[in-house]
Amino acid sequence: MLALQGIKVLDLTHALAGPFCTYQLQLLGAEVIKVERPGTGDDFRDFARPEGWDVGPSFIAVNGGKRSITVDLKQPRGVEIVRRLALTSDVVVENQRPRSLARMGLDWESLRRVNPRLVYCSVSGFGQTGALRDWLAYDHTIQAMSGMMWNGGDDIPTQGRGFSVDCFAGYVAYSSILASLLRRERSGEGQYLDVAMLDASMVLMAVGIVRQFVSGDQLSAIQAVVHERPTVAPYRTADRWLFLSGNFQNHFEALCRVLDAPELLADPRFRDVRSRNAHSAELKEELAARFAQRSAAVLERELMEAGCPAAVVRTTAEAVQLPHLQERQLLQPAEVPGAQTPVSLINAGFVADKDGPHLSGPVPELGQDTEAILKELGYTQTQISDLRVDGVI
Amino acid sequence: MLALQGIKVLDLTHALAGPFCTYQLQLLGAEVIKVERPGTGDDFRDFARPEGWDVGPSFIAVNGGKRSITVDLKQPRGVEIVRRLALTSDVVVENQRPRSLARMGLDWESLRRVNPRLVYCSVSGFGQTGALRDWLAYDHTIQAMSGMMWNGGDDIPTQGRGFSVDCFAGYVAYSSILASLLRRERSGEGQYLDVAMLDASMVLMAVGIVRQFVSGDQLSAIQAVVHERPTVAPYRTADRWLFLSGNFQNHFEALCRVLDAPELLADPRFRDVRSRNAHSAELKEELAARFAQRSAAVLERELMEAGCPAAVVRTTAEAVQLPHLQERQLLQPAEVPGAQTPVSLINAGFVADKDGPHLSGPVPELGQDTEAILKELGYTQTQISDLRVDGVI
Numbered sequence: 001m002l003a004l005q006g007i008k009v010l011d012l013t014h015a016l017a018g019p020f021c022t023y024q025l026q027l028l029g030a031e032v033i034k035v036e037r038p039g040t041g042d043d044f045r046d047f048a049r050p051e052g053w054d055v056g057p058s059f060i061a062v063n064g065g066k067r068s069i070t071v072d073l074k075q076p077r078g079v080e081i082v083r084r085l086a087l088t089s090d091v092v093v094e095n096q097r098p099r100s101l102a103r104m105g106l107d108w109e110s111l112r113r114v115n116p117r118l119v120y121c122s123v124s125g126f127g128q129t130g131a132l133r134d135w136l137a138y139d140h141t142i143q144a145m146s147g148m149m150w151n152g153g154d155d156i157p158t159q160g161r162g163f164s165v166d167c168f169a170g171y172v173a174y175s176s177i178l179a180s181l182l183r184r185e186r187s188g189e190g191q192y193l194d195v196a197m198l199d200a201s202m203v204l205m206a207v208g209i210v211r212q213f214v215s216g217d218q219l220s221a222i223q224a225v226v227h228e229r230p231t232v233a234p235y236r237t238a239d240r241w242l243f244l245s246g247n248f249q250n251h252f253e254a255l256c257r258v259l260d261a262p263e264l265l266a267d268p269r270f271r272d273v274r275s276r277n278a279h280s281a282e283l284k285e286e287l288a289a290r291f292a293q294r295s296a297a298v299l300e301r302e303l304m305e306a307g308c309p310a311a312v313v314r315t316t317a318e319a320v321q322l323p324h325l326q327e328r329q330l331l332q333p334a335e336v337p338g339a340q341t342p343v344s345l346i347n348a349g350f351v352a353d354k355d356g357p358h359l360s361g362p363v364p365e366l367g368q369d370t371e372a373i374l375k376e377l378g379y380t381q382t383q384i385s386d387l388r389v390d391g392v393i
Numbered sequence: 394m395l396a397l398q399g400i401k402v403l404d405l406t407h408a409l410a411g412p413f414c415t416y417q418l419q420l421l422g423a424e425v426i427k428v429e430r431p432g433t434g435d436d437f438r439d440f441a442r443p444e445g446w447d448v449g450p451s452f453i454a455v456n457g458g459k460r461s462i463t464v465d466l467k468q469p470r471g472v473e474i475v476r477r478l479a480l481t482s483d484v485v486v487e488n489q490r491p492r493s494l495a496r497m498g499l500d501w502e503s504l505r506r507v508n509p510r511l512v513y514c515s516v517s518g519f520g521q522t523g524a525l526r527d528w529l530a531y532d533h534t535i536q537a538m539s540g541m542m543w544n545g546g547d548d549i550p551t552q553g554r555g556f557s558v559d560c561f562a563g564y565v566a567y568s569s570i571l572a573s574l575l576r577r578e579r580s581g582e583g584q585y586l587d588v589a590m591l592d593a594s595m596v597l598m599a600v601g602i603v604r605q606f607v608s609g610d611q612l613s614a615i616q617a618v619v620h621e622r623p624t625v626a627p628y629r630t631a632d633r634w635l636f637l638s639g640n641f642q643n644h645f646e647a648l649c650r651v652l653d654a655p656e657l658l659a660d661p662r663f664r665d666v667r668s669r670n671a672h673s674a675e676l677k678e679e680l681a682a683r684f685a686q687r688s689a690a691v692l693e694r695e696l697m698e699a700g701c702p703a704a705v706v707r708t709t710a711e712a713v714q715l716p717h718l719q720e721r722q723l724l725q726p727a728e729v730p731g732a733q734t735p736v737s738l739i740n741a742g743f744v745a746d747k748d749g750p751h752l753s754g755p756v757p758e759l760g761q762d763t764e765a766i767l768k769e770l771g772y773t774q775t776q777i778s779d780l781r782v783d784g785v786i
Contacts, residue, residue: 001580003572016600028572050607061603108746127744130717135697140625140704144636147709148555149627157627157634157706160553162541163597171564171596176743178571179396179421183748185578187394192746198715199723199742203564204556205709206739207409210454212710213736214443232533234542234550241550243537304528311533313550316540316598317605322591327523330592343606346599349592350569351520353501353585355576 002029002355007181010082010089011035011066012106014042016139017197018095018123019062020170025091025177026065027348027357033089033373034063034364035082038070038393041366054338055363062170064334064345065360069374070367070393077392079104084377086111086118090184091177095123098133108192118190119180123173127196137197139164146201162316169200230276230283231255234313237296241313244287246303247273254308258299259290320344335362367393395422395748400574403475403482404428404459405499407435409532410590411488411516412455413563418484418570419458420741420750426482426766427456427757428475431463431786434759447731448756455563457727457738458753462767463760463786470785472497477770479504479511484570488516491526501585511583512573516566520589530590532557539594555709562593623669623676624648627706630689634706637680639696640666647701651692652683713737728755760786 004025011022011034019034019042026032036042042059049056069085072078083106086092092111094101101107108120122128125137142165143149149157173195180191202209231246246255249272256265264270264286269279276283291299296312303310325331328351331344348357370393374384387393397418404415404427412427412435419425429435435452442449462478465471476499479485485504487494494500501513515521518530535558536542542550566588573584595602624639639648642665649658657663657679662672669676684692689705696703705711718724721744724737741750763786767777780786 001576001582003576005579020600024568048604053607057604057607058600060607061600126717127721129744130720132697132715132717136700136702138638138702140636140638141702142704144627144634144704144706145712145715146555147707147712149636149706150708153633157636160556162539162601163553164600167597167600168561171568172742175417175564175568175571176741176745178568178575180745182571182575182578183394183396185575186398189394191748194744195742196721196744198712199718199721199740199744202713202718202723202739203742204560206413207451207454207557207560208555209709209713209739210736211441211450212713213734214446214450214453216734234537240546241537243533243542243550245531245533304525307529309529309531309534311535311537313537313542314540315543316602319538319540319591320595320602320605322525322538324519324523324525325592325595328520328589328592330595341606341609343603346595346602347592348569349565349588349596351522351587351589351592352569352573355584 004028004030007031007091008089009033009091009093010085012082012092012094012096012101013123014095015044016058016062016164016166017170017173018093019044020167021121021123021173021177022066022093023062023064024171024174024348026360029360030091032066033085033369034066034068035071035085036068036366038072038367038391041068041070045366050340052338052340054365055336060334060336060343060363061345064332064363066364067369067373068364068367069370072392073104075390075392077387077390079106081374081377081393082106083111085373087115088377089115090117090119090181092118092120093123093173093177094121098124098128112190112192116190117184117188119177119184119193120190121173121177121193121195123169123195125197127199128194132198139166142197142201146198147205148201165197165201165204168204169195169197172200172203228277228280230280230287233284235288235291237291237299238294240296242291242296242299243311243313245309245311249273251308252276254306255303258302258306258308259287261286261290329358332359334359337363337365397421397423400424400484401482402426402484402486403478405475405485405487405489405494406516407488408437409451409455409557409559410563410566411486412437413560414514414516414566414570415459415486416455416457417564417567417741419753422753423484425459426478426762427459427461428464428478429461429759431465431760431784434461434463438759443733445731445733447758448729453727453729453736453756454738457725457756459757460762460766461757461760462763465785466497468783468785470780470783472499474767474770474786475499476504478766480508481770482508483510483512483574485511485513486516486566486570487514491517491521505583505585509583510577510581512570512577512586513583514566514570514586514588516562516588518590520592521587525591532559535590535594539591540598541594558590558594558597561597562588562590565593565596621670621673623673623680626677628681628684630684630692631687633689635684635689635692636704636706637696638702638704642666644701645669647699648696651695651699651701652680654679654683722751725752727752730756730758
């Protein structure tokens with residue numbers, strides 16, 4: 001039994017944060033019904049879509065395994081469809097503009113009256129309460145506001161590379177929904193969850209922030225890139241960068257063995273961590289000369305096996321090729337409409353002894369499940385045809 | 394009722410990833426019993442500890458609200474104490490070296506026989522299976538290996554700033570435990586969960602990775618810092634950096650209103666997104682000249698209220714001062730042993746209509762709950778005194 005088997009999720013989200021949340025729920029076995037605008041669907045279907053593909057990569061990454069129904073929420077009969085879906089759902093997730101769903105009676109207050117076991121999660125930039133709740137948020141603006149972009153007063157700000165705060169906010173929403181479903185199993189009660197990207201960015205930086213409270217350092221970036229310690233630093237090898245992270249004595253001993261450099265181990269300047277840091281420039285020079293002779297991949301394997309942490313500075317494209325990740329089923333091959341090349345989606349990030357997470361179906365075509373879902377709700381074929389003729393679905 | 398009220402967590406973790414996981418469980422009401430080595434405890438108690446403080450910031454950040462028991466796992470009677478704790482626990486979380494707990498009979502296979510409802514989560518660098526499972530991992534090495542550090546072949550690698558992959562791995566562990574507890578409510582069965590930092594880093598970068606699969610671009614970093622678009626870029630104002638994220642037409646209209654620049658809106662070179670990007674340098678110059686006249690904070694408020702996303706590039710120290718975050722109770726004032734200044738910890742990142750997350754107690758002193766916990770397990774005062782005399786606790 002998967003953790004979320006039989007759990008029904010009504011997905012009123014678009015773009016990244018919300019869909020990333022419901023994608024995670026799907027990996028655990030939930031049935032996710034994604035409501036999309038007739039005609040175009042989620043704007044992200046088309047975002048950065050390459051020539052020849054039916055959908056773009058950002059949509060693909062966070063919508064696998066979901067069902068898709070098209071519904072025009074500007075029409076009362078469309079709202080009625082979604083309301084009926086909400087009545088039979090365990091979870092509603094939405095990232096619409098604040099209060100837009102309330103006008104349609106699709107907000108938590110309206111729905112809880114008829115479905116008191118409902119878990120309802122809103123994902124937004126700044127939350128549903130507080131002074132900033134109506135401000136618009138994108139990943140960039142949250143990174144700017146949270147301190148993630150700051151490089152000192154004068155240097156040009158830079159974005160976090162390779163990840164987005166959107167996605168982490170979606171991940172926080174996912175966790176909070178799991179917690180709330182667990183609470184419901186034990187209390188019988190639904191709950192309202194209000195997740196904000198700005199809050200999420202703070203959770204991701206929690207340790208750095210507390211460090212700052214303690215140090216009392218109120219003006220500097222919370223974690224500068226420190227490469228001053230000679231044994232925690234990037235080094236150029238014969239072919240590429242290697243990051244050495246060998247701060248402890250046993251690491252340094254392993255390092256000297258692998259480099260066949262007993263003279264460094266015996267050198268009183270490099271006797272212990274304190275002494276090595278005091279002679280940083282000299283040790284760096286010694287190490288750099290030795291690393292420059294050898295290949296990064298060989299060094300990585302030899303150092304790791306000897307017990308000194310070190311890693312080739314890979315590209316992400318190289319990282320996903322690691323056989324280790326294949327063995328752990330981190331990559332889930334996906335059926336993608338109009339795909340011109342094989343695509344895998346990223347799994348949930350944990351392995352279980354059984355009933356573990358997995359992608360449960362293709363990336364959906366727009367509205368591919370509209371009729372099936374309406375029939376499950378009790379709509380007749382005639383009613384469905386009428387809805388289609390009237391542009392409601 | 395809090396989501397994890399009555400849930401008992403045996404915490405065999407140290408450093409960052411594991412403790413961040415159990416800290417999150419604690420925010421939801423779980424009772425977390427942290428097992429520490431007598432004498433020194435978790436190494437992170439002392440890590441970067443400032444003069445005069447009893448514990449260092451990294452420990453403070455991820456251990457609030459837990460109970461602390463000291464147990465020497467090198468002694469059989471110490472192992473027996475932990476085994477008895479495991480029998481009455483709902484969850485065990487550990488980040489010890491692979492197989493070290495198996496030697497003591499504290500691994501999943503041993504404990505599930507006597508506690509079949511147990512959820513057992515291991516957190517490590519590379520997981521419990523696969524070719525790399527014995528390799529050591531630190532935040533740096535995982536960032537190097539996953540692609541997060543890569544800056545192009547020649548540029549010096551840089552760390553993710555302000556967050557750590559450790560913490561995100563702990564967050565993945567936390568979510569997977571919630572999912573597994575939910576599965577247990579419905580199936581009656583415990584589960585084994587294997588969380589790896591390398592996998593977690595891929596989850597955080599999932600969208601970028603899929604983008605790369607789709608683009609077929611197998612060699613570049615997955616998300617370069619792109620500031621080429623004139624309306625999605627940092628600008629120097631009169632006093633500091635502002636990040637503008639106004640890519641859509643309605644944003645640009647709001648921007649021109651706030652800057653009192655109808656001439657830009659009317660300029661055919663800046664008619665639409667495509668045209669603005671084609672004349673990027675010219676528009677940047679026009680905007681830069683106008684931004685340079687005004688203060689960032691005022692611009693942020695005016696732009697946000699007008700509907701154009703833009704944010705002051707704050708430091709994290711400034712971000713936590715935002716009254717908005719106070720209103721949302723993101724900062725939880727903490728009792729910290731020997732604190733020389735007030736410290737707050739970061740809350741769970743969501744707000745609930747009721748029974749929301751909160752810090753449930755102080756950052757524990759080493760072994761502060763040893764006697765109380767042993768009594769709960771049925772040890773007598775005499776037995777406890779003997780254990781203490783023999784250095785078991």
